[in-house]
Amino acid sequence: MFKRLRVSPEPKKIGPDPGEISISQLIGDAGLPVTLKALNSLPQNPKLRLYRTLIPIQVLAEFDINPRTWKNPDKLQQVKLEAESGSDKVKITAWHGDDPKNEFFYLELADNPYNGIDLNFLIANNPASRKYRTDFDDEGRETLFGTVRRNLVEEEKAMQAGLAPGQVREGLRCSSIVFNHIETFLTMMAHHAFFLEPLTYVSAWIFEKRGFAYSKGHQLMDTIHKEFQPGGELHKALDGSTPFRQPDQWRTVRGRAWAIHDGILQVLDRKWDDLRMIKQVGRHAGVVTFPDAEY
Amino acid sequence: MSERFQITRAAELASLSVFRQFISDCCAKFRVPDGTVFELKLAVDEACTNIIEHGYKGMDPGSIILSFRIESDRILVQITDFGHVFEPAEAPKPDIEAALEDRPLGGMGLFLIYKTMDNIDYQTSEDGNILTFTKYIKRETNP
Numbered sequence: 367m368f369k370r371l372r373v374s375p376e377p378k379k380i381g382p383d384p385g386e387i388s389i390s391q392l393i394g395d396a397g398l399p400v401t402l403k404a405l406n407s408l409p410q411n412p413k414l415r416l417y418r419t420l421i422p423i424q425v426l427a428e429f430d431i432n433p434r435t436w437k438n439p440d441k442l443q444q445v446k447l448e449a450e451s452g453s454d455k456v457k458i459t460a461w462h463g464d465d466p467k468n469e470f471f472y473l474e475l476a477d478n479p480y481n482g483i484d485l486n487f488l489i490a491n492n493p494a495s496r497k498y499r500t501d502f503d504d505e506g507r508e509t510l511f512g513t514v515r516r517n518l519v520e521e522e523k524a525m526q527a528g529l530a531p532g533q534v535r536e537g538l539r540c541s542s543i544v545f546n547h548i549e550t551f552l553t554m555m556a557h558h559a560f561f562l563e564p565l566t567y568v569s570a571w572i573f574e575k576r577g578f579a580y581s582k583g584h585q586l587m588d589t590i591h592k593e594f595q596p597g598g599e600l601h602k603a604l605d606g607s608t609p610f611r612q613p614d615q616w617r618t619v620r621g622r623a624w625a626i627h628d629g630i631l632q633v634l635d636r637k638w639d640d641l642r643m644i645k646q647v648g649r650h651a652g653v654v655t656f657p658d659a660e661y
Numbered sequence: 662m663s664e665r666f667q668i669t670r671a672a673e674l675a676s677l678s679v680f681r682q683f684i685s686d687c688c689a690k691f692r693v694p695d696g697t698v699f700e701l702k703l704a705v706d707e708a709c710t711n712i713i714e715h716g717y718k719g720m721d722p723g724s725i726i727l728s729f730r731i732e733s734d735r736i737l738v739q740i741t742d743f744g745h746v747f748e749p750a751e752a753p754k755p756d757i758e759a760a761l762e763d764r765p766l767g768g769m770g771l772f773l774i775y776k777t778m779d780n781i782d783y784q785t786s787e788d789g790n791i792l793t794f795t796k797y798i799k800r801e802t803n804p
Contacts, residue, residue: 482788559788579724581743581789584671586721640721644743646788651726653669 579651583641707770716744
């Protein structure tokens, strides 16, 4: 064992961190990673051309949105790009109809401190499906995906309807193709990977299927699987004490996710926190922490 | 001929036996000589132990991706992790001349890897730390 190795406390930055970039720089060295902050310093049109690749045309086609103009047949704008100069984030929102609040797609990418890219949010909901108000509590305050407050009545209905924690509607089932687009975009920008924090157990399971590995939390996922087996501490804690802790929930990804959302990890003196996943461009990590899982 | 296999497990000591078995199974498929199998398992064991004990120190452990590629005359083993960076070139060389009682515990892992593998490459970037060993296969020839 390498007992005397020098271990750096933080990954080293490996690329330059330009504040802004010109067109000539962008076409000058194709191997140099480009930050979002640098891209955001471009004029609006080249910026739009580049970021347009992030939203799959198949998703837009579902809603009759022109992938070039981002308008519907009634010439109404249906997609918004937020990538202001000086910002290190890009946000793309798409909605259906004339109300921008009726969004079905939200993607947010951001530079991280190590010249990498974080996927902060990916939300893709079917706007035609029923909405469950799990995002607001009964006093009208935001729950932030049920992380700071909970609307138990709506959550129970959402769970019974087959939704996962954090969802307000059925998903669009397009994460695979969205990740392909993100990887294509990142390859264009000479990045090799992107990172995210899975909000729920369901998210982590889906991201495993999409080829992500863990930079933090793989052991926790293994522990969760082990302890949900008959005889395990989490299995025992599925005692029917709340609607989210019913005895059979250990069998499915969603069942486990709702129990974890309900705080069941406390019996292990753990919580769902600080997991971090990484997707290497072009590589499937093959992580399976819940073998033969039923969704 | 080039075939590739891969396994990913959490960076914990319990995974070491899984990694060793993975190397054994891959080598068995291609009738790799026993001596080479032993050296590969030793190198993988030492490198993964280092990642588990140092790379992911102070954090909830992430993944180790172990891949095995075999070509006509060599085997390439690649170990990817996402923990802290370490610099193999900066590791102090163990004093193998010193008396046993004077040697510190540990510190032999990298030495063993350098001793048994034909080439070692270590790269670190935003997408993880990648350690690659190359071992040339010396097949026994029939007289």
